[in-house]
Amino acid sequence: MNLVTNNKWIGQRTIRPDGMDKVTGRAQFAADTTMPGMIWGKVLRSPHPHARIRSIDTSKAEKLPGVKAVVTSKDIVDFPVEKGAVMLGIQDMRWMCRNVMARDKALFPGHPVAAVAATTEAIAAEACKLIEVDYEVLPWSIEIEDAIKPDAPILHEFNKFDGKPSNIVGRLEHKKGDIAEGFKKADVVIERTFTTRPVHQGYIEPHACLISVAPDGKTTIWSSSQGQFMVRAMTAYLTGIPQSDIRAIPAEIGGGFGGKTIVYLEPLATLLAKKSGRPVKMVMTREEVMRATGPTSGSKSTVKIGATKDGKIVAAHGTFYLQAGAFPGSPIRGAAGCSFTPYDIPNLLSEGFDVCSNRSKVAAYRAPGAPIGAYAVECVMDEVAEALKIDPLDFRARNAAKEGTKAAHGPTFPRIGYLETVEAVKNSPHYAAPLGDGNGKLRGRGVASGFWFNAGGESSAQVNITEDGNVVVTTGHPDIGGSRAGIANICAELLGIDYRRVSVIIGDTQTVGFSNLTGGSRVLFASSMVVTQSTEKIIQTLRERAAKIWEIDPEAVKWEQGAAHPVSPNAGQFEPLTLKELADKAPAMGGPIGAGVQLNTAGADGGFGTHVCDVEVDVDLGIARVIRYTAVQDVGRAIHPGYVEGQLQGGVAQGIGWALNEEYIYTKEGKVDNPGFLDYRMPVCSDLPMLDCIMVEIPNPKHPQGVKGVGEVPLVPVMAAVANAIYNAVGKRFYALPMSPPKVLEKLDEPTRQAAE
């Protein structure tokens, strides 16, 4: 690579600071860590979707040679349901304590009921089999339709909806204007119902941790997560160990996409380590990951959009039912709050319903809820545009939210880049290219848009100048996809030095100030804000030091290209003092140079994207393939374009999987039937084409470098873009995901069947 030498790093494709470790196999992921004296923990999981636990007898397991400790729900701090919510971030500890270990009831197959630590993994697994659990098996429901039936088995008796015990555990609405009045004005009204299946985040690294608890309670956790502070807090809440006694060290993380924003193993391993006096390692199998972590919700949505002949949307109504799994907390906010947001709609009602059922508790997945809602809204948008005979992009442009538009979820938009993404698709080489001949297969093209809130929140950084004049930046957010590279670029840019002189590390909980999760597309936004402010403080110190040496006013010193310079000849004639020279003189001139900043960052404006997708459908086999894809997004400012594109491409690939293949399949017994990569079919390399990206850069005015979050938006429009493309190819609309070969064939056969009936 040709490295630029003009010290302009922002926007450059620099080599990430942690890259060398990752291409040589040196990087330490959680499962790679060991400790002297370490033993292994394993979890016993419920085989039933719904069962009351009458009793658990662990005595036989405890007697097995090699077993060092057994824990059950009795060992975990209880947060009684009736005492009200105990929130930690967006998680209610009442559900977390019951999710990590079933208390009175097992609520899904795979729900932990006990855990064992033994000298080997095999002995721990053997011991799990010796634990006797007396279950009273209860009726269960998996699907939304079943869970909301009046006679459905109720998961949580305390929960009431409309005055009756119910599996509907939450509702929210966003409202603007009057939809009844609005629909009266419409010339075209289209209403459709859509379903999606649960899909897993599918990170390649299973959950893992290694935990050591000293006799005085001092606890060290190495684990794979999207936030070491979340791990510390949740482990503390669930084990009763004070947060100050827990040091959570972030291992490198092998993917998360939202799925590693909660704990599964850490509280159990901590309790096992405490009881046994030995460090405990726990690693999930892929099957455990699929049965008992994530996924995101399956859903049922109804969307109705009304527009006038001239192509203006006058009213819209969305109802989004999302599966929460065993405990409340499905992402209805993302579904109801994001899906209509690209548009300026005068009369809008968007409702979300949170529905519990007997499957694992859902976890965040890339723009949680938004892709589900956008799939429904963007497909109906297409139908309305078609009914009005307006180009789908023109229809979107005509109704685009822009500066001054009040979004239904609250904010009035500042300058946003949505319209620019629509225009960029329209002017793209992809949109101009003919679809070409499918060689017997049918080809089609579809577009769709998407929005995600983005987020700011708590972030801390410490920047220190080393004695040899280089820089160490410590932040508190796990680097999941290259954020260290962005931070190095920014810090080097501000200091005017080569980016290779900046080392970026992720601090553990006891060495850097509180920093919230890596999630919600917030990390580079928040961390670069605190890094910028810390670096600016350092520059101020450096100017003061130079001023002191030169015996002039600090105001008469400017920092440029890595050195202090006198502002003008009147300030005096001095040779510039470089960072290195000032570091050399530091002991004599006031001591170490460093600065830290801790902030609750604000100003993370939402992100918009518009995608175009070409598909080819084999009508004999029912296989739909994406043959060309372009994702356009307003990315604010691309601090490291390579990793911004990577976010776009990765999100699109996940969306294509969700659209065409991925789904949880259940057995008649209510168990996940495809808990492995062979049958849970994520896209492989040969399933996908190259994925083109167009980055629209409209800098965020509320961020010193113009950063907007970029990681979530890329997944939001994908399923609708693929569905709209398939419609364009075969002339049939799909109202259910995934559009897998058997479902495509079924749909293509429909007219024949109807004719025969």
Added chain:
Amino acid sequence: MAKVHVTTTINGEPMEFLCEPDDTMLDALRGPLALTGSKEGCASGDCGACSITLDDRLVCSCLMLAVESEGHEIGTIEGMAQGEKLHPLQQKFLEMAALQCGICTSGMLVASDALLKKNPDPTEEEVRFWLAGNLCRCTGYDKIVRAVMETAAEMRAQ
């Protein structure tokens, strides 16, 4: 179960280790041999994160028994760079941002290396089908495929 003594060659070095008869090669690498560059994503041969070579043939180390390495040559990610000098594929992955979280990266590199040894001039389709056994959930494969193609072109030019 009594442990089995295995004599093998790993990344060109003679090695001996003890393992259970039913340990996989991946267990042995990550356990007694302390070579944790090979990762376990599935233990069922479906993700490729554990890719190694056995006598220059690409295999999933989770699908092979450790005892089967007796007398054979094993290649892992740890043997890919020569001292300070990265393999051209490693260098290209870095330059072209062909990794995000990095958990698939060892397997991707070992598999790509095996491909280029067999076929120094692969088409995009050949790269995609060869790497179809290596899952990556982060990158969408675009940058990985480009990095492999570009490395191949550069290696041919040399």
